[in-house]
Amino acid sequence: MNSFGFPFSPKFPKDRIIGANQGPNSLKAESKCLSSTSLQEENHLKVLRLLEANPHLSQRELADALGVSLGKTNYCLKALLGKGFIEMQSFKKSQNKLAYAYLLTPTGITEKAGLTVRFLARKVAEYQSMTLEIEALKSEMNQAQSKSAAIHD
Numbered sequence: 001m002n003s004f005g006f007p008f009s010p011k012f013p014k015d016r017i018i019g020a021n022q023g024p025n026s027l028k029a030e031s032k033c034l035s036s037t038s039l040q041e042e043n044h045l046k047v048l049r050l051l052e053a054n055p056h057l058s059q060r061e062l063a064d065a066l067g068v069s070l071g072k073t074n075y076c077l078k079a080l081l082g083k084g085f086i087e088m089q090s091f092k093k094s095q096n097k098l099a100y101a102y103l104l105t106p107t108g109i110t111e112k113a114g115l116t117v118r119f120l121a122r123k124v125a126e127y128q129s130m131t132l133e134i135e136a137l138k139s140e141m142n143q144a145q146s147k148s149a150a151i152h153d
Contacts, residue, residue, distance in 0.1 A: 038122060045115040047076055048108060051086060055101040085111050
């Protein structure tokens with residue numbers, strides 16, 4: 001799967017798909033796959049949150065809000081539409097016939113809640129890991145300063 005949830009092209013060699021090989025680098029490949037899934041979920045969550053708050057955003061406005069290209073935004077919207085998380089409604093009275101509202105479906109609302117729970121769990125784990133790393137670095141720094149002071153005395 002790519003960062004927006006679409007599978008690789010059938011022409012893509014299967015032995016090159018992450019996780020398909022079971023060689024010595026398979027753990028490294030699975031780690032990449034997991035981070036790719038996390039990134040995909042984070043992208044989907046951002047889009048779902050923005051659309052829930054303002055369903056009338058154009059793709060260009062959505063792209064600007066996300067800080068990504070219009071093409072990537074379009075690709076993400078197609079993935080969310082394909083999964084049934086959002087639906088498009090056109091405005092019949094609008095002068096701009098390309099104006100759409102992107103509405104979250106009941107499935108999309110449920111998925112957004114699940115994405116939020118998983119996102120928060122990942123961020124809490126990252127925070128805890130960073131806290132431990134910071135404490136370890138502080139300890140190393142204090143030990144280095146103590147050794148340096150002992151040498152200069």
